[in-house]
Amino acid sequence: MTRGTFISFEGIDGAGKSTHIARVAQLFREAGRAVVLTREPGGTPLSEKLREMVLHEPMDALTEALLMFAARREHLVQVIEPALARGDAVLCDRFTDATFAYQGGGRGFDWQVLAQLERMVQGLPGGALRQPELTVWFDLDPHIAAQRLASARVPDKFESQPADFFAAVRSGYAQRQAEMPSRFARIDAAQSLEAVAAQVSRVVTDWLNRKAT
Ligand code: TYD
16 A cells, blocks of 8 residues: 655746645645655656756657656656655656646657556556646746747757647646546646645645645
8 A cells, every 4th residue: 555645846938837746845844744855857866867868958758758767667666656656745846747648648648658658667566557636737828938948948859849739738638637637636736836835735735734634
């Protein structure tokens, strides 16, 4: 049995999730929980090397999807599964829904092939799939996200994509939510920082209360 808590945070680039993940981590620490704050692609030395490649080098769509899942496999085996077995709270900045949204929605890569890779990489003994128990999805109009990103740093391979790419990524997230509605919580990320923070904290607290009963 899994003892820990597994939460992922998703959304298009510029949706503003990073600030809020740090706040959720604080919420768990205040409740006395050990927190593993991690990200994808990345989270282990090897997966971080793969991240460098996928975020900065042009490549074939299947290669890109395979590298995302390769990084994920390593992350699961080395970090996520041991943390969940210890009973920690794992807070992951992006997980598999990002692959469906970006490679599936954004790049138009075959959804069924991604589902096959997901089964290979996240399969558990007995046939279940390792998935986040809760996925906090920061949903935002791509035009607003683009305005927010314009004033930020030098864009990586994904961040420099046009608005219609992000519209397709957003549809990818919506499709994942429709397929697995029970673990998704949609946040309206167009609101002010404080209003978004309040939504996130409510969603996480309500979910923890439900889990405890
Ligand atoms: P991001 O999480 O936005 O990190 P930062 O805030 O440091 O830029 O960057 C990761 C990028 O990788 C983001 O553009 C989405 C992309 N990505 C995929 O395309 N597929 C995936 O499976 C994952 C996990 C991320």
